Amino acid sequence: MQTVISPIDEQSLERAKNIISSGGLVAFPTETVYGLGADALNEEAVRLIYATKGRPSDNPLIVHVHKDFDITRLVCDIPGYARLLAEAFLPGPLTMVYKSRGVVCPAVSCGLDTLAVRVPSHDGAQRFLSYLDIPVAAPSANVSKHVSPVTARHVYDDLNGKIQLILDGGKCAGGIESTVLDCTGKVPCILRSGLITRDMVAQVAGECDEYHMAAGEKVRSPGMKYKHYSPRCKTALFKYEDRFLALDRYRECTAQGSRAVIMCDDAVAADMEDARILSLGSSESDIASNLYDKLREGEKIADIIIAVAPLKQDGVMVGVMNRLTKACG
C-alpha cells in the first residue's frame, strides 16, 4: 500500500471521506498529536486501528467529533459541571468520558459502558471531522508504544505502507495527548493529565479529583497500564536536582564511545557546559510542544537520550512528567 502525505484541501478531504467510508484509516492532525482515524460506527474499521498500530485490544479509543456535532447522540447522563467545562474548554485538548448510549461499536470502548469524546480545536481536524460528519475513533497515529507523532513525517515513519493517507496540518502545537477527564461521577476526575490542568478544571467545576491506581484495583483508564511513548534508543531520566549527575553520565557514555545527548529545557541546558543538547525550550508550552519531536530526533542521532526534568513540576508539567517518566523512566 502506498502512503500519501497530502495538504488538507477539497481533494484530500474527498479522498479521506472515501477511505473512511470504505472502512479504511486516515491520519489527521489535531492540536495535541496526530490521530489515526476510522469510522466509529464500523466495527471492522475500528478493529483495523488496533491491528495497524499493534495496540492492545483492551486499551479503548477516543471518539472525535466536529464542534457542531450533538454528542447526546452518543452519550447520556451529562452532569452540569461537564456542560460548564465543555463551554470553557471545547473545542480543545480535553477528552470527556461519559456513559455511552452504545451507538458506536463496542470495540471503541473495549466493551466498557462508557465512551471518551473529544472535540479537537485544530482547524485541519475540524475540517476533516465536519467533512465526514460522523464520529471518528482515533488513537495517536504511531506504532503502539512508540513516541506519539507531532508531524505528518512522524506518522509516515511509523505507518508507511500500512495506511493510504496522512492529512498534513503542520506540527501539532500542543505536543502531548489530551487531558482525559472522567465525567461519570459527582466530581470530575483526571484519568490522564495534559494541557488542561487539574487547576483549570477545578476553577470551572469547583472541584477536580485525580485518579491514581491503587494496588490490586481494576484500572479505570486501561491505557495507563501500558508502556508508552518510548524512543528506540536507550534512555535515562534525572531529576532537576540531579542534573550534574546527568552531565557525569553523559561524559561516561561519550568516553565509552556511545553517542549521547542530553534532553532538557533551556534553564538546565545553561548548566550542561559543552554537552550535546536536545533543547525543549523555556516556557511550559514550549516544553510540552517539543517533547515528542525531540524524543524522535534523539532516537535518530543518539544511542542514549539522557533526559533532565524541568525544575517546575506542577500545572502542564504534570502531564509532561507523566510522559517523560513513561518514555525514559
Ligand code: AMP
Ligand atoms: P490514546 O488513544 O493513545 O490517546 O489513548 C486514549 C486514552 O484514553 C487511553 O489512556 C485510554 O485508556 C483512555 N480512554 C479511552 N476511552 C476511555 C473510557 N471509556 N474510559 C476511560 N478511559 C478511556
Ligand code: MG
Ligand atoms: Mg497513544
